[in-house]
Amino acid sequence: MTLAKISLALSVVVLAGCRDSSTTHAHRDEIENGRQLVAAYGCGSCHQIQGIINARGRVGPTLNGIGRRTLIAGKLVNTPANMRAWLMNPPAVTPGTAMPDLHINESSALAIAAYLATLK
Amino acid sequence: MNRRMTLLKTVGWLAIMSSIMLAAGCSGPLEMLSGSGEPAARIARLTWFMLLLGGAVYAVVLITTAVAIRRNRATPDDTPDLTRHGISWIIIGGVILPGLILLAVFIVSLGAMNRDERTQPTLTVSVVGHQWWWKLQYHPDDSTRTFYSANEIHIPVGRTVRLLLSSGDVIHSFWVPTLQGKLDAIPGVINDIRITADTAGIYRGVCAEFCGTQHANMAITVVAESLEDYLVWEAGQLENAHSSADSTSRAGQRLFVAANCAACHRVRGTDANGADAPDLTHVASRMSIGAGVLPMQPGALAGWIANAPAIKPGVLMPRISGLSGSELRLLALYVGSLK
Numbered sequence: 341m342t343l344a345k346i347s348l349a350l351s352v353v354v355l356a357g358c359r360d361s362s363t364t365h366a367h368r369d370e371i372e373n374g375r376q377l378v379a380a381y382g383c384g385s386c387h388q389i390q391g392i393i394n395a396r397g398r399v400g401p402t403l404n405g406i407g408r409r410t411l412i413a414g415k416l417v418n419t420p421a422n423m424r425a426w427l428m429n430p431p432a433v434t435p436g437t438a439m440p441d442l443h444i445n446e447s448s449a450l451a452i453a454a455y456l457a458t459l460k
Numbered sequence: 461m462n463r464r465m466t467l468l469k470t471v472g473w474l475a476i477m478s479s480i481m482l483a484a485g486c487s488g489p490l491e492m493l494s495g496s497g498e499p500a501a502r503i504a505r506l507t508w509f510m511l512l513l514g515g516a517v518y519a520v521v522l523i524t525t526a527v528a529i530r531r532n533r534a535t536p537d538d539t540p541d542l543t544r545h546g547i548s549w550i551i552i553g554g555v556i557l558p559g560l561i562l563l564a565v566f567i568v569s570l571g572a573m574n575r576d577e578r579t580q581p582t583l584t585v586s587v588v589g590h591q592w593w594w595k596l597q598y599h600p601d602d603s604t605r606t607f608y609s610a611n612e613i614h615i616p617v618g619r620t621v622r623l624l625l626s627s628g629d630v631i632h633s634f635w636v637p638t639l640q641g642k643l644d645a646i647p648g649v650i651n652d653i654r655i656t657a658d659t660a661g662i663y664r665g666v667c668a669e670f671c672g673t674q675h676a677n678m679a680i681t682v683v684a685e686s687l688e689d690y691l692v693w694e695a696g697q698l699e700n701a702h703s704s705a706d707s708t709s710r711a712g713q714r715l716f717v718a719a720n721c722a723a724c725h726r727v728r729g730t731d732a733n734g735a736d737a738p739d740l741t742h743v744a745s746r747m748s749i750g751a752g753v754l755p756m757q758p759g760a761l762a763g764w765i766a767n768a769p770a771i772k773p774g775v776l777m778p779r780i781s782g783l784s785g786s787e788l789r790l791l792a793l794y795v796g797s798l799k
Contacts, residue, residue, distance in 0.1 A: 382749070382760025385771055394677075394753050397763045398770035399788075431789070438766070438785030440792060442759050 367454065374455025377448050386439070390459065400439060407457045413437065423453035489664040492637035496663070496684075497656035499640045506572040510565060517561065524553075572641075575654060581622035585613060589625075589632030589645040589667065592674040592775065593738060593751040598694070600624065607697050608726070610738035611751045612681045616690040617660045625651040630672065636665030636682050644669055657684035662747075673774040679752025700729025701741045701798055712794025715787060719780060721765075727798060737777065744799045750775070762792035 375392070378384070384395025388402040395403075409418055413434050416422040427449040430439035444452070493504050540546070586597040596613060599605040615621045625634050625645040635642035639655045657663065667678035685693070704710070713730060716722060722732035728741040747756055750772050754760040766788055768777040783791065 380755055380757070382754040382757040382763070385749070385754050385760040385763025386766070387763075394771060396771050397767065399763045399766040431786075436785050438762060438788045440759050440762055440789045442757070 370451045370454045371458055372455075374451035374453070377444075377452050378455060381442055381444070403456060403459055405459060407459045413439075420450070420453045420457065423456060424449040427452055490637045490666070495638045495640075496658045496661075497639055499654060499656065500638060502572045503641045506568060509568055513561065513565065575652065579620045581654065582616060582619035584622045584624065585615075586624045586626070587613070587634060587645065587680075589627040589629075589634070589671070589678075591629050591672050592667070592678040592772070594634075594678070594680050595628065595738070598697070605694075605698065607728075607741075608739035609697065609742070610746070611679070611748065612683060612746045614683045614685065614690060614693050615655070615657060616687040617657050617684045619687070620654050620656050623653045623655060625653060631669050632667045632671045632678070633669035634665065634680065635668035636663050636680060638663050639665075639682060642668040655682070657682065660684050660686060674772050677751060677753050677772055679748070681747060681752070696745070697742055701727045703729060704797060708790065709794055709797060712790045712797075715783075715791045716794060719783060719787075719791065721780075721791075724777075740795065740798055742798055744796050758792055758796040761796050762788050765791060765795065 378389060378395075379392050383389060383403070384392050384397055386397040386399035387395060388397060388404060389395035390404050406418075412418050412422055412426050413430070415434060416426060424446065426433050427442075427444050428446065429441045430437050431441055492500070493507060495501060495504055584599060584601065586600040588595040588597075594611050596609045596611075598607055598609070613623075623634070625643055626649060627645040627647045629647065631647070632645040633642050634645055634653065636655070639657060640653060643651050643653045645651065661684055663682040663684065665680040665682065667675055667680075669675075671678065703713075713727075716727065717731050722730075722734055724734040724737035725740045726733050726735060728739070732740075744756060744761075748754060749756055749760055749764050750768065753772055754764060764771065764777075765780055766783065767779045768775050769779055
């Protein structure tokens, strides 16, 4: 009886290892959220983005490989925080840029930054 | 023998699985078998009638074949049975029966194609296919109420709407599967089609006749809303473009004319009076850019204005070069304000 209980408890512990830890799960949700936002904002009208439908734009730079690029807008170090700042108000970073201020809120900007970081 | 049975079973399962997969394709935004409104219901009834009739014919053919294989297997020495009994099988089963079935299908199809003239249409919209967008004119026969739009047809729910289909270049085909069967839009011809949406909602449609490289990017959307909502929308569309007093908007409006947008596009109430391309008086009130290619967003508008051919190769709208980054932003801001 006790043996059965122990083995049951053990298998529960083992099975728990099959689930992702909650942080990576949340991160994956954020990336997917970011991907959907990129489609909804129509970023593809200026940028080429692999995996986004109709993202064939040739106005701004391609976003393929943006996750490995050194600089954002040829100016900011490519970190999630800088990407967030750039997305939230591009003309504030680079006056005269064609990229408009889309009034993206902070959580959306972070989600988009998380998604863009996956484009290696 | 055993192997043959296994093969037969596999084939049978494949047939069942593929028909399930085919049936699964009947749901989604372009669903046709549980349509909205009488015209769509007629198409669905016709589809089921033909499917069941065809299935019955198929079953009878299979059973007859199976019986023929099991009994009276022919030998190489046999001569064909040319007696009355043998010939009558061919006459009845091969000529008379198919003839009757085809006649029944023909008559039922005619009934489904028949336009319902009893209900007077509440609204008439002229729908002219162009490479690759749909030009819409509401109330084409009433100059006091007429206005132009593109790619997005608003209709009052539960009312009969008459669409006058035509084309400005090649043959297109108007198909909103959940509302109606497809009907060609032909240059020089006006095809009259009626739609009724029983429930409010957004119905998607496509061009259903290959019309050039961007045929796949020629979506049409039908927005069915309550009569009150529709009338509010219509009153808004009838108004000229709202001229904003602020300097940014005025600068954008000047740029619109200076950048030659006005050569093709019209913004009612301004100097922009081009008539070849979509009317932009209330463009930002629509849901998509370029007939369903991009969502209506200020950023997406900027990209479309600057380089539409990159997104929709072959589109008549040229790449607009010569605009600086801030000019492009200004222009997109102005176009995005045309609600």
